[in-house]
Amino acid sequence: MNRIPLRILRRTLSTAPRPAATAASILDHALTKVPTHGWTTAAVAAAARDLDLSPAASGLAAQPIALVSHFLTQALSFTLHDADDQLHELATPHERLRLLCRIRLRQTLPLRDRWPEALALLAQPQNLPRATGHLMELASELCYAADVRAANLDWYAERSALAAAYLATELYLCEDRSPDSQLTWRFLDSRLDEIQGARALCSGASTYASQFSRNIYNIFASQGFK
Template sequence: MKTEHDDAQSATKVALLDAALMHVPFDGWTEVTFQAACQDCGVDQVLAQAIFPRGAVDLALAYHARGDALMLQRLATEDLTGLRFRDKISAAVRFRLEVVDDKEAVRRGTTLLTLPQYAGDGARAIWGTVDAIWTALGDGSDDINWYTKRASLSAVYTATVLYWLGDDSLEHQATWDFLDRRIDNVMQFEKLKAQVQANPLLKPFLAGPNWLADQIKRPVGRDDLPGSLTPRR
């Protein structure tokens, strides 16, 4: 149950993030931006540090999480009935980019989260996005496919974001075409895998790898990266 303290902390978090976004285009997700956000909001820096222990890095991750939440809200209101599943995936990725209100904030965040010391945070953020997409679209896999679906979409999403950051086409049409091509590539690879699995001449050679893959289950906890191995019961 939420308390008044939780509500106050959430409001402060939102205020700090909104204030920071005014400075990010000029100063990036930096300590300068963090301190400016505190000053703009009149929030004591000790309190702000308690909410965002790593300062601007945690602000950048909060901004990414906000985008995920807005994407899920749109997915919940859009009627995707009748679309092929690959088109639903494409729509979800497009929604995630369309909820961005400041491309420069994403550009600066991408630069920050690819630094060696924050690369793990960046990978976790992307994994969280694609996991949210698969979960929202009703993915029920509980085996190795849970991982491969998210790994494939992570690659597609990352490539699409990088393309989108440099895209100046009308309404980002070039990005959406690029996204469709990347998803087509994944679908072609999945088709090839199915053909290999169905080939009777290859079954003896695939028995060992298939057995090993069958032991991998989806993670029990949902806050790890990319998941955990759990034995079959």
């Protein structure tokens, strides 16, 4: 039996696509399939075919939630990068937070017709820990980038409030057809103003946190999670 020379085998193994790299390539391309196929295994499979790769080999065959998770990670990374050169021009944390939220929401805009499907996936009980993890990471990173100080409120309360405001605005965006999404930006401004008002009205951080945590639960419940 003919054997493959060891040097060729080593070179083949070293240049073969790694599963993580393969998965990332498929997911990147699969995002372009979402408008047609939605957040589904069909979108992942179509992307894999285009790239002549195997979704099964990369572990993505039955994980449409992986596509949603990939988008959330990529969108947050882009937001922080895109806002970096603009934040220093804004005088207050409130203004910086508004800019960051707008940039992030614009990542969802091209996919807004399909975004309720993504939220429905995230709201499934088995995916809820991942969903809340992404949401709290978003809130934490945006607060940090905006230099939001907790003042008399604890870290969790501040970020829970922003998470609820952001999620509510994202849902509003899905239905908004106003020019340049102007109604969405007004809605966002109102939610951020409410956070400022709640800071003044709520004397205890626990009260403040529980108020917005309930809002997060109610929003997910509206998407099918009970």
